[in-house]
Amino acid sequence: MDGKEILSLDMRGVSKQFPGTLAVDSVDFQVRPGEVHALLGENGAGKSTLMKMIAGSFSDYTGDIYIMGEKVELNSPAAAKAKGVGMVYQELSLAMPLTIAENVLAGRIPTKGKIFADKKAMKDQTIECLKRVGLGHLDPFACIKEISQQEAQLVEIAKTLGNNPSILVMDEPTSSLSREEVKLLFGIIDNLKKQGLAIIYISHHLPELFEVADRITIMRDGKKIGTYNIDEVTTKSLVEMMVGRPVDDTAVEVQNKVFGEEKLRVEHLTRHGFFHDISFNVRANEVLGIGGLSGAGRSELARGIVGADAINSGKIYIKGKETKIRSMSEALANGIAYLTENRKTQGLALRISIGENILSPLLKKHTKNGIYSAKRGESDVLAVMKELQVYPPDPTVTVGNLSGGNQQKVLLGKWVATKPQVLILDEPTRGVDVGAKMVIHDTIRRLAGEGNAVIVISSDLPELVALSDRVKIMKEGKFIGELIKGDLSEESVLLAANGEGDKLSGNIYAS
Amino acid sequence: METSMQANKEKIDVRKREVGKISSIINKLGVYVLVIALMILGTIISPKFLTASNFMNIIQAVSLLGMVAAGVSFITYSGNFVDMSIPCIMAFSGMIAVDTLRYGIVVSIVCGLLTGSAIGLINGIVVGKLKANPIIWTLSVAFVGNGFMRWFYSGKQIYPDVKGGAAADVFINLSRTDVFGRIPLIVIVMITFMVLGQFVMTKTKFGKQVKLIGSSYEVAKMTGINVNKVVCGAFILSALATSIAGIFLTSLAKTGAFYNGEGYDFNAVTAIVIGGMTLNGGRGDVVGVLGGVLVIGLLSNVMTLIGINTFSQSIVKGIIFIAVVGINARSLRKLGRDDA
Incomplete structure (x- = not known):
């Protein structure tokens, strides 16, 4: 880089510390005028913190920031705005x-x-x-x-x-856009580029980056790994830099799984206006996927099964025995755990520690003679944290300080620690990075492999296809059919979710 | 495996640095910094301050407040702010106790406690199950309760010695009894409540459930906790402690009156908040609340020693309340613990 070039943004050795974590560790980051600079990294790599720094969210960062060659103090959002920083948030x-x-x-x-x-x-x-x-x-x-x-x-x-603004930061701007709208957005970005704006573009969606970005900076564990021109990198090399190890892209092939006894059967379950006449079963060692478009009633069905919402009619059998489930605590008592879709509002109490969150469904178990002791659950906590590679590996850290991926791991850990026989997962990896996703999938497979039944609700098609032994397709509150392992592919699920496709078999029980 | 573990360890060591020393000290020691500061101040100001009898005075003066605060802290901890019907519960339980004195001291106290607990139960059901706003609801209860007492007793005060006969002396002496020769019964009761409260809050299933509800109501619900029952429990517990304080207060005043307990609501909140328990719930503990109660006691004592009158005292108290809330919020934010 020649010294004469005036950079739109020049961050030199910036760091930001949170208790227990150095979220951004002396990072240098330069953006030229008229370029789209992608910022890539796993959840928790420090991207968001770096961007918040630019947006003026922190008054106590260290290091120097220059905008258009002028040294600036971005201590408040107003200051950042005045210096020409514009933020487009994900939410x-x-x-x-x-x-x-x-x-x-x-x-x-x-x-x-x-x-x-x-x-x-x-x-x-x-x-x-x-x-x-x-x-x-x-x-x-x-x-x-x-x-x-x-x-x-x-x-x-x-x-x-x-x-x-002279610098525009876009955090996952395409997450809620359709393909055509993404095209439109990229046209707009191109235009802004020509006007000399510097655009910082954050996305997990790699193919998109090759379309829109000029340069790309990869972060991991709060440090910058490198900055490259987009033609110097490939999807594979990007993923490797993000996760910090070579990627084994051969998918796990599970052959001839033998399913055990029936763990859960639902017959004619109906909640007016949400789902209608739902029947299915799920057996030990089996992962049942529930696919469909959002709004099809999948989460409502899960809430109905675990008693969070009252059902109007239908029966639930656990291990062949009819069981009434009127509340979440009854579901838990019957060995059913439900990982909710929204981790921040329904899944985790962000203000308390990892350990307290993981033990929260087990308060009764660890109470003896009226005295509750978290010590009794400590080994369980450490075990799930180790399996899920929660970072930092310290159960006393407040959950709100964790990255999204690690929060999601803690959420799964909370339910895994209850040792459920039937685990219902609602969007188990929403908004998490590749590394966390792999760990979460491994744990789901292990659970299913140990004689438990797992139900996965997911809008992430590769995930649904990779995890499920069979997939029920839900549309407008009804099961419209089922795809079995051999017929499962992203295309077949997507077609089926839209009510098409010839692989779809009728709404019958498997076996 | 071995090497990767080691690499991991190194990484943690680098990242694990605490920030904002003053913030984290305030966060850890919390209110006791203030307690010690006031004690030093008192010692400097007056030679009379550092005496056993003065300390006993201070504690005795706040012991009723301490009982109330220990109970009400469970409501705050559960994220339901505060029970605004504290004065009503105190006055009502006291009046009923006086009114039933003629059936004997035991019946009188039991009736007093039942009255208070009943109000707590109603509050608990309405706030817990029907999801009413706790401040508005308990404020309404306070109004209705107050009106009822005035109507029922025609706005008159009632006196134990008139109503009670033989039991009256016992009742009046409740708040004047010393145990072990020199420690007042009310101080013992207050300390017992604090110890019990701390135990229940940190060492029992109920306490942990309250904490989870206070941290996030929705999460607690989806984790299989019977939130209605637990919130109701917190209100009943609080009302029970409050009505015990109310009976002592009535005994101390030798008068049952609808205005007994006035001001205890705000003082309790002040103690709780100074004690480091945020109104959002799920944070702090009873040890902190005890600190908050002591601060209020020490503050009054020191100001009285200096010669500041009661009216000016409440101005100082209010300013300190605001300052503490500000410092707390700031240090939490610095530690990155404000709610994301």
Whole structure:
């Protein structure tokens, strides 16, 4: 790099410390004007922390940051914004009940006489912003909740562009977009690039990076591994740099699995408006997948089985015996565990430690003579943490300080520690990186291999195909059929989920 | 395997550094920094401060508050903020105890406790099962309860010596009894509550369930905890402790009146929050709450020694309350423990 070039962003030896973890460890990171610079790494590699640093979320980072050659102190979000940093977050930061215009122009609404909002100017300025993301046709005074999720994502970008940033950070901007919309977005990014914006692009979706990025920086364990031009790397080399070891890409082939006794059978289970007449069984050693589009009623079905929601009719048999399950605690008492889809609101208590979270379903077990002792569960905790390679390997660390992937491991560990006979997993690897995913899958396979039954609900097709022995396809609250191991592929599941495909057999019990 | 383990260990050592020394000290020792500071201040200010009798005075003055705070801390711990019907429970249980004195001291106390616990049960059911906002609901209960007492007793105070006959002396002396010669019964009861409270909070299944609910209600529910029952339990426990304090207060005042217990609600919250238990729930413990209670006691004592009058004292208390909440929030944020 020649010294004369003015960089849009130049971070030199920046670090950020959290208790127990050095989240970013003296990283150098440079972004040139007019380039798309991808930032890649597993969950917990320090990407988000680095980006939060740029966004001014921390007042106590160390190291120097230069923007357009000028040394800056990014101690608050306002300071970062003033220096031309624009953030587009993964989760929408729009206020739902407000109008598009109010959101896009938040903090700089044009006024008449400094008191009254100038509606005409609002309308014009908003349309101007929206045009930059190809949404010029939207009514600026429509509420955010009236437009689609995808449009909202683009409005979010428009809002950020409205502040005329020189550096634009996009964190997984395509996660909720369809293929066509991704194309549109890439067109927009290309345009912004030509205008000289520096774009930092974060994504787990590798093929996407080859389409959009010019350079790529890989991080691991808080350190920078390297920066490369996009034509210097391949998907395989990127994954290897991310996980820090050679990747064995031959899939695990399990042959001729022998299934044991029936662990759970559900007959004609119905909850009005959510799922209807659901019947299936799952046997020991078996992984049953439930596929379908989101909103098909899969999570609701799981909640119905474990008693979190009341069912209207139908029967549940555990090991052939009819059992009434009216609450989560009854489900647990019957050996059924349910890993919820949303780890942050329903899965883990973020404020307490890893150990306390893992032991939370086992409070009764570790209480003797009225005295609860976490000591009794310590070996269990350490065992699951070791198997799932939870990092840091210290049960006293607060769960909220862990990366997403490690949180998900703790969540799985919490239910594994209850030694369930039937484990229902709802999106077991949502938003986690390749490394964590592999570990989680290994544990699921081990559990199923030890004579337990596992039900996997997943929208991640490769995952569903890789884990399941057979897959039930759910659509609009009903099982529309089943795919067995030989017929399982990403394509067949996707076709079936949309109600097509010839491999789909009727809604019958397997065996 | 061996080498990879070693590599892993090295990695941890590098990462494991504590930040913000002052923040983490405040976080660990919490309120006792303040307790010690006040004691040093008191010693400097007055030679009378560092005497056994002065200390006994301080503790005696806050022992009723301590009983209340020990109980109410379970509500805070469960994430339901505070029971605003504390004064109502104290007054009501005291009045019923006085009213039933003629049937003997045992009946009187049992009736008093049952009254308080019944209010706790109602609060627990409404907040736990029907998911009412705890502040609004208990505030309403306080109003209704207060109105009921005024209506039922025609706005009059009732006196143990008029109502009680022989049992009246026993009742009045409850709060004036010394155990082991010189330690007041109320101090013993307060200390017992603190010890019991700490035990229940940290060493029992119930305590751990309350903590999980306080940390995250939804998670606790999906983990198979009967949240309704546990929240209800916390309210009953709190009301029971509060009504015991209420009976002692009535005995101390020799008067059953609807206004007994006024101010105990805010003082209890202050003690709990100064003690490091955040209103969000799931954090802190009863040892901290004891510290909070001591701070309130020491503060009044020191200010009285300096010669600050009662009205100015409450201004100082309020300012300290605000400062502590601010420092707590700041140190939690520095430690990266604010809720993501």
